[in-house]
Amino acid sequence: MERARNVAVLVYEKVDGLDFVGPFDVFATASNWGKDFRVYTVSEKVQPLNTISGFTIYPKYSFDDCPPPDILIVPGGIGSRTEMYNESLTTWINNTASTAELVLSVCTGALLLAKANLLDGLSIITNRRAIDLLRQAAPSNSRIVEDLRYVDNGKIIMSAGVTAGIDASLYVVSKLLGIERAVDTASKLEYEWKK
Template sequence: MKNIAILIFDDITVLDFTGPFEVFSQAKRNNDINIFTVAEELNPIYSNGNLSINPNYCFSNCPKPDILIIPGGVGTRREMDNTRLIAWIKSMHNEVEQLLSVCSGALLLAKADLLEGLKVTTHHNVFDLLENIVPSSTIVERNKRYIDNGKIIISAGVSAGIDMSLYVVEKIFGRDRALETASGMEYDWNEITVN
């Protein structure tokens, strides 16, 4: 079974986390995926549209994830300065098999010093900010839906997180599972050749 954790925080973009959540929920067969949300504290989180979300876990009681997803949203600008959250992401990088980001979640990976020497992408409105905070060895790709750097896989904005998640389902469980998942969602998977 794969434990898949999705970090949530105030002012998160809803589809950034619900898109991947739906993909991995649809991809589950015989309880081989356990997907859950995690926040810094066990308090309701409010999205950018004021949707109230109750996290399943907080940092102190979260099961060890195999995959950690870092979504984006305007809240990432505030969370970039949240030393506890950034330290948690950095510590999780050492524990997980895969670390994924959606949209401006890449900003949090940059603040955790995890993007050195990688090719990355983000939402088109965040390219300049990301370029200003990554090391000079990091290449910001402005025309990619998602980029596979091995352990770290990064997607562009919002719906690109669904495409990336289907790609990860294919990597772990095979192409047939990914295609069945996309079909079950009635989603037109935007497959690309990744780096």
């Protein structure tokens, strides 16, 4: 790919900070100073949002002006339990996924993918404390995986809880740019990648 891939990191009220910041930093660090990835946040509206840990974030783009994502990251957090019923958000996820190269859910971001009708027939995973919620939201022909950090369904990649999103992001970097780039990125972050 000649241009940098657009990596859109979805944020919303009561998103988990590490769910979105971990993957954001992985792709930013792996980007080769912006040559390979252009990472940004996007939300339904450009307005201050509060994470579950209490810090406020301000998304770069809204759904209306977001550059088309090549990679969409859908993080979790307690807010996902409300946002899964936000039809504007789940419709945007579905529409964006149809043109994106890859979609990565982190933790209970899986609930948003379920409500966006993206999990039909897939192997799926979320935070181990939210498995029952995912079981209720997911299609009956999906298969819940409980013993992995992440699962690759091709276009849809899903991770377990919180820090597993960092592992899954490093996996995506290795898938797109090679294992050496992923190992170097983990080293720069001083992170022990759990493959």
